[in-house]
Amino acid sequence: MHASMRPLARVALAAMVSSCALADDAPQFDRQIAPLLKAHCVKCHGPAKQEGKLNLSTPADLIRGNEQGAVLVPHDLEASRLWKQVQTDEMPPDAPLTEDQKSLLQRWIQLGAPGLPKFGATKMSGDHWSFRQLKSSTVPTVVQADGLINEVDTFAQTAREAAKVNANPEAEKWALIRRVSLDVTGLPPSLDELECFLADSSSGSHSRMVEYYLASPQFGVRWGKHWLDAVGYADSNGYFNADSNRPLAFRYRDYVVRSINQDKPFDRFIVEQIAGDELARYAPDQSVTAETIELLEATHFLRNGQDGSGESDGNPDEVRADRYYALESVMQNTTSALLGLTIQCAKCHDHKFEPISQLDYYRLQAIFYPTFHIERWVNPKDRFVFAPLPDEQQRWEQQSQDAKERAAKLRRELADWVKDHRVRGDVLFEDGFDSVSERVEDQWSDTAPGDDSPGGSVAVKLDVESPPAAMIKDGKLRIIEGGTQGDSWLSTKAKFDWTPDTVGEAIQVTFDLIDKQLQTDGPAAFRIGYFIALHDFNDNSATAGGNVLIDGNPTEGTALHLDYPGSDGRSIGTLGTTGYTPGQNYGVRVTNIDKGKFRIEQLVNSFPDEKPVDVRAGDLPDGGFGFEYCCGRSFIVDNVLIERISASPKEDRLLTELKKRHEELAKAVQRRKELADNRPGKIAWGGDMASDLPEVHLLTRGNYSSRGEIVQPGTLSALGDGASPFAVTTTHTGDRSSGRRLAWAEWVTRSESKAAALMARVQVNRLWQQYFGKGIVTTPDNLGMSGAPPSHPELLDWLASKLIQDDWSMKSIHRIVLNSATYRQSSHLQTESFKADPDNRMVWRNSSRRLDAEAIRDQMLAISGEIDLTIGGPYIPTSRLESGEIVAPEDITGSSRRSLYLNQKRTQVVSFLSVFDAPSIVFNSVRRNTSTMSLQSLSLLNSDFAVRRSRAIATRLQRLESDELNRLTLAFQIFYCREPNQNEATELIRFLEHQSKLYSEQSDARDRAWQDLCQSLMASSEFMYVE
Amino acid sequence: MTFPFENTSQFYRRAFLSQYAGSLGGLALAHLLQSSDRVTQGKEIEKRSNVGRAKSIICLFQHGGPSQMDLFDPKPELTKWHGKPYPGGSLEVHFDKQMGNVLGSPFGFRQHGQCGMELCELLPHTAKIVDDITMVRSMNTESVDHESALRLIHTGRFLAGMPVMGSWVVYALGTVNANLPAYVVLGDPGGLPVDGQRNWSSGWLPAVYQGTMFRSGKSPVLHLETPAGVVEPARRNQLQFIEDLNRRFLNQHPESSELAARIANFETAARMQTTVPEILDVSTETESTRELYGLNRPETKEYGTRCLLARRLVERGVRFVQIFLNGQPWDTHSKNAESLKGLCARTDQPSAALVQDLKQRGLLDSTIVLWTGEFGRLPVSQGTDGRDHNRHAFSLWIAGGGFRQGYTHGATDDFGYKSVEDVVTVHDLLATLLDALGIDHRQLTYPHDGRETSLTDSEVTKARVIRQLLH
Structure with a gap:
């Protein structure tokens, strides 16, 4: 072949050469003429733009010509206007065809335009090779029949013979098992598998090895990922930067892996x-x-x-x-x-x-x-939808019931315990809202005791329902807030002395918080507010201070305000650490702690919470106790109790017990909540x-x-x-x-249809791509008219037919390909074939290929012995470090699982994977680029992931083999599946010795040398490639 | 290394590609030269590349569609018709239900420089460089959809997955600094722009040509630091050992360009560990330079730092530098005027500073600075105070690299809705930029899907070099 031919012409010629053995040596319409027209003519004379009302994109239209008649007359160059204009460089206008291209076209017309349907026989515009129904391809006869194993080889050999290239011999056994294992499962062979296969010299050893890996559940993980990429699977919604999670998508991912494993x-x-x-x-x-x-x-x-x-x-x-x-x-x-x-x-x-x-x-x-x-x-x-299995549902219901009962029981026990152990003082005020009258107004008012006006611009109405209001229902007090009236309060009619005289003496108020909302579907109050020392709403009394607002927060940290509301109000910090949740008893205790200071403590179930706040006597004038009305916060309370306690209670021992009970209850509540949130059978x-x-x-x-x-x-x-x-x-x-x-x-x-034929072609083409690095059609995402033509059309159709015949068993196609001599060829260079076909389109070898990102990561984890081969379940979360690196944090359970199980978040691809071309799924991905970048080297040299794996593999090697010389051999077997040769062994030892010396300042010099050796092997091409 | 059969064209090209990928120039050139039927053209390209003034491009990309009539293209008619129904016939509107009346620009325009170029009052710094730039007021594009329009201006095509101009340029010219990627993207610390990494993807060109994103902050590139405890001599010895291993493997597959590139990449990686942090350290710049870029003011500091880094990278031989903004801030669907104030306060000074700084250092002749968005905006309001997308007209400016100085090109209609005079398509823009770099856009091709493909695809797009823009 001429050394400096344009790529297009080269492809065309190669195709021509390859077709020689199949028919006569006429140029092929599908593989040569149609692509030529497509590349040079169809832009202006195609379905989109039909300049001169001429369409050259389909056989039918090519035959039809335009209004001036035919442009192409078989066997007659002179009558073919197409040829005349091309010959004179009139067309294509900008870039005339090369001489090679012209002669191709010339010969094709001279030979009668073979490949075009009989004139007038077609009007289908979709008559493209991949849109046709499958016809059973006859397996061709070949000249060189030695070493052929199955039909794949016969087709491939025919093409090779035509292109004058020779098949490579079978790869060595160690290379084969490594290739099959990585291609089929995405993992390297284990030492046992390697040893077993190398020892098996019987005739069927290869097929048995293939079957072994095809039967491995890891096959589904590997090929499931190929499918998931092809259909655009991700664990997040994408589109916007928010890229919210899809927590249930994993069930589909697991379905795919399962289906592929069972060869559905x-x-x-x-x-x-x-x-x-x-x-x-x-x-x-x-x-x-x-x-x-x-x-x-x-x-x-x-x-x-x-x-x-x-x-x-x-x-x-x-x-x-x-x-x-x-x-x-x-x-x-x-x-x-x-x-x-x-x-x-x-x-x-x-x-x-x-x-x-x-x-x-x-x-x-x-x-x-x-x-x-x-x-x-x-x-x-x-x-x-919720679609649980009946027994799953039943089990969940039972568990939920149990959890509910347990929480209720613990709550009851806590209440009883509190009743028995709480400090008791003199009751100054008590309202259980159980009076016969059921009137709030008996003990409560819209006005603070002694104040000249009600608390609030819109005063609280008593014993009605329209907000802001307070009323008793079912023996409980309802604080009904309307949301837009501003602050107001409900106060006790009675006033109390909030500054006990003697040190250690205290006054406390407690109440049961029944609910944070009035109806189950109503809005929940985001604060539970109440007052002590209520005495003046308008700040017009002689006495300052008072109106101390305790603003309870559902989560934690209660805000404490003095003199609320009004412009002179001020926040004096947070009280306590416990949140306000219904079903508990809350309140505050004010204790005289000497020197005019008073300590306010939050009470949870009558016992003090951590974090008190100290105030002065002037902050606490005599006044009422009340509830705050504000901003849509409605709630229900019961059992308001105000007591005076004469001496500091001794509560330390009790507090420990209380804490334990609280924790137990919290756990039970949590369990109940978890069950409620995890109704079984939830399927996206x-x-x-x-x-x-x-x-x-x-x-x-x-x-x-x-x-x-x-x-x-x-x-x-x-x-x-x-x-x-x-x-x-x-x-x-x-x-x-x-x-x-x-x-x-x-x-x-439907098996016989054009659609099924195309679908089968697309699938076997992608399969081929995974096993040979390139598809029979090199554009696996496009088998349409603008896609690349197939290198082996008959083989592709044969495989597609086979898939359908074998009841659509993909494993059947895997098996045929993996057992073929074509797949089993070595990757080595053969000068003559390389010269003739440098791109290996005729598959005269199985080219060495760099592993994809997932296989690189998984292989590293596999040889370091750290890999967790668990299949299925929710994704393992990943996180973005401050540096911008995205990792599966090493301290998370599951961080050493296979890459498929890491969060496939579109905007957050694990850096180690993305640097080796793992795509950020936007649409789907049926083909990966293989890039070669310095960033990859940096990642292999300096990333925490690579360093940790090197350390782990060095440790594993040490554990497996104490003798260093043997250990070096073992290292080669684990990394490369082969033993080092003499030179390599010498170099390994030399590196180890020299590296140890360079680290001699450090106590772990030898370990470091071993780690560096392992890291180097990990970074080496032989490890990153399958041969 | 010696290759066994250097005369095999395909092999030669591949070997050449791999050996010099991201390290030396002339890749496409080499590819063109080895095609017999193009030897003549190839040589012509070679000559042209010597006369092309520009050696590098800095693209200040303004995501979202900057409003031409509020910034660069004054339209008194808009003010006259403000608040009245649009009198100019039908408009192509993206969000049709929200179309309002004519929206005049609230900003004043004034002439600047010797050339008298008119600019809006929000651009006092750009006003200082008008005599150095070419203003194109007659751009148009083919889509009102952000993603599609972004892909059009970056790759010449609507569909995702095509190579961007930066990749084509690096494929054609390579880089002169082996220690740095040839195509660097300076990302916004606020996050990715709309359409994300596709804005710098090499598509089906080899991945070595894709943009390398430098993050803001301490680790512009991940893993630049040698792990703790690894001493330098040990690291050197380890690198040598890795090279030995890789060379042995290459010897078994001597034809593999990838394997050769892997060896080179380890060397580059090791060098990057020292060179990259140096470049990104702007503390060595003088106070007056830092002030010029607005590094002393909070609103300009971040964008200004990236403009300054762009200069430092170009100085060191990086071919293509792109600055992106997070999201699409110029997408002023509501509060158009208010948003523009903030955006100009952020970008006006640093963008102009870059041109001034390059000029002072004598780098402007060899560097193209391109300021553009993906499309423009409409003369009518969207809602009460926004502007909707417009593909029929937008403005951009270009400085340096042989582009004319103090020149305003083309015009839109009275309302700024449509480019009507000397219209420049995005394809023309791409062809002209390549030309300024000494590359004939029709000859910069790459075999893909069975045909020779190019950035401008001029047979279909009719892209042509707009000579008036160049000296």
Whole structure:
């Protein structure tokens, strides 16, 4: 081949060469001519722009020509206007074709334009190779049949022969087991596995090894991740910077791993994800089986896209746009992951490069619209159902009942204990609100004792219900606050001396806090306020001070104000540490502590809380006790009791006991709350949001406010065929689901159809990509007309057919590929083949590949012996350090689990993973870049993660082998699956010795040297690559 | 290292790419040179790159769509019609339900400099550099959606996942400082801009060309510090050992550009540990420089520091520096006037200071400074006091690198709604910027998806170099 050919021409020629053995040596339409026209002509003469009313993008249109007639006449160059204009460089206008390209076109026309359908036989605009039904490919015969294992090899060898490249021999055993183990499970082989395989020289050893790894539950973790990337899975909502969490998404992730491990037929896998709920005919609140639960979990697939609608606080248009965005995401994820098509362009206009019309786009939108019903929107966090198994539900109910009873019992016991042990004084005031009259006014007033006006600009009304008011109901006092009247109070009619005369003497007030709201669904008071020394609302009395407000806070720390309300009021700190929660007794005690000072302590269940505040006598004039009215804080109290205590009570021992009882009660309450919050069976599903069938409109130019015609659900017309009709079956009465998704899922999975053919091609292509670094089609996200052409079209179709034939068993395809000689080739360089095919398109070797981010991290944890292989469950949280680094904190349980189980938060990708190209999932991701950056080196040299792993592996090695020479060999086996050769062994020893010397100042020099050795191996290319 | 078959074109290109990725110039050039049918053009490019004045670009990206009629493009008609229904026919409005009447600019405009360029009163510092800049008042773009418009101006295309201009430039020119990434993004400590990292993604160009984000604060790049207890001689010995291991592996796969690049990267990484902290330490700058950038005032300090860092990076050979703002502050859907005051107070002085400073140091000729957003705003109000998106007109300015000085290009209609005179598309802008760097936009291509692709895709977009903008 000529040394300096343009890449395009080179590809075209390579394709030409490869096709020689298949047919005659005529240029191939699909692989050479169509791409040529696409690259140079279709921009102006294509579906988007048909200059001169000419479209060269499809065989049919190419044959049709334009108004002036045919542009292409087979066998007749002179009559082919296309050729004339290309020959004279008239077309393409800006960049004429190269001589190679011209001669290709010339020969093709001369030979009768092979590959074009018979003239006049087609009018399909979607006649693209990947949109065709699958025909069973005949396995070709090859010249060189040695060393072929299965059909993959026959196809591959045919292509190699055509391209004049030779297959590499099989890789060495150690390299093979490492490759298979990492490719299949994302983990390196264990020492035992390695030893066992190397020792097995019998004929079926490779297949057995393959089966072993395919059967490992870690296979599902590895390949589950590939699928989850393809469908855009994340543990957060994304879209906005808020990127709120999706705490239940993990159930879908676990469903995927489980399904892949059990090799669920791929068609079933798809139907479940798109329409599991419809398949199960599920309606919320119906009782469910384990199977239904699985089907509901599967539908989270529909919700994988970004969804900012929960955080959307913009104007109505923005809100609508954010909702549409979620709907469009599911469409994009579905078509990309299943069909390898890019449809987004068709949102605004007919697709320029693909046979996808705008109408197609909105027909598809109508499929998913009921789930993302723009007018009946449900925010992501509220889109769930409770679907527990009956015994799960029963167990939870029982536990909840038990927890409730236990809390009640402990509370009763506490109350009894308090009653027995609390300090008793002389009762100065008592109201249990149990009087026959049931009148508040018996003992209470809207005015402080002795004041000249009521407390508040709007005075509290007694014994009525309209706020601000106080009334007795069910033997309890209701503080009814209206919210807008400003401050006011309810005071005792009686006044009290709040400054006891002798040191140690005290006065205390206590009450039961019954509830923080008047009705169960009413607003909860965010403060419980009450006063002592109430005497003057308007600050017009001769006596200063007083009106001491104790402003109880539900969480902790009670604010204390003097002379409240009014401009002279002032805050004097916080009192106590306990929050105000219903069901407890609260209050304050004022004790004379000598020298004119008085100590205010908060009482919780009649015993003093920590953190008192001291005040002076002048702050506490004689006055009433009362409750504060303010800002919508309504609450219910009972048993107000004011007592005088003559001497300092001795409470220390009792306080310890009380604390213990409090803690016990708090634990029981917490348990009750946890159970209430964790009702079983909560599934974030993708069911339809409303039972009414939405009208779905085509949006003119994709503008959300320009509604065009009403569109019915349907399929992509380019994939339409007789083989798979699309029909929404009417749903039975009471179904709240439209049945549209199920109809679409059945359409896309019907074996004989074009849709299923495309879907199968897309899946086997991605599988191939994982095993060879590149797909048969190098654009796995695009098998459409603008995608790359396949390097091995027949092989791709054969694998796709095989997948369908084998009842959509993906493992069957894994097995075929992994056992093939093509996969088992070594990665080594072969000069002749490399010269002919440097990009290895003809797969004359299995190229060495850098591991992806997850495999790098998991492998490090695996060889250090730290890895936790637990499968499933909620994600392990990650956090952002001050430096900006994102880590799974080492002190968190689960931080050494496989990367799949770390929080897949879109805006917070673990730094160690993102530096090795783990994507931040915005849309889906079916192909990873492999970048080579200095930041990776920095990460391997200096990150805490790398340093810790090096230390752990050094420790593990030391534990496994005390002899240092043997240990070096072991290190190589653990890192590389092979033993060091003589030179390497010498160098290892030299490094170890030298490094120890360089650390000689430090006591742990040898350990450090070993750690550095391990870190170096960890950073080495051989460790980061599979060969 | 010697390669066994240097004559194999593909191999040569790959080896070349990898060897010099992010360290030496001329990558695309090398790629072009080895294509036989383009040798002539390739040589032409080589010559042109010698005459191209600019060697680097600093892009001060103003997210959200700065309001052209309030900042750069005075429209007396707007004031006249203020509060009345828009008389100019139909408008393309993003949030159509909230469209109000004509909204005049509350800000005064005055002529500045010898060229007499008109600027709004909120830009007293930009006013000082008008004789150094080209003002383009006739920009347009194709989308009123932030993300799409961002991608258009950065990558020339709507869809996500395409390479940005910075990546193309570095692919074409490489860098001259092996100790630094060629393409640096100075992120806002307040957070990522809208569309996040895609604003500096290399798309399907090799990842070495993607922007490297320098964070504000102590660790601009993660893991610059050697772990505690590792002594320097030991680290050096370890690096040598890693290199030996990696070289042995490379010898088994001598054709692998990635493996060669890995070796180089460890060297670069080690050097970055000392060079990066030095560059980011602005305490060595004189007091007058610090004052020029507004480092002494709280409202300009943060953005000013990043503008100053941009100069320091360009000085040290970084090719492409981009400054982003968090979120999209110029997106003034409500309280347009009030928001602009705050934004100008934050960005006017440092942006102008950068141009002044580069000029003083003789770096302005070789450095392009680009100040732009992704689109403009409408002449009518959104709600009572906001402005909605407008793709038909926006303004931007460019300084240095061979762009004309004291020149105002193009015009919008009487209301500033549509660019009507000497219209410049975003594709034209990209083509012109490349030209100023000595790169023919039609020839800067990369094989992708079976065809040669380019930043400007001029066959489709009709991108052309706007000669009037250049000397």
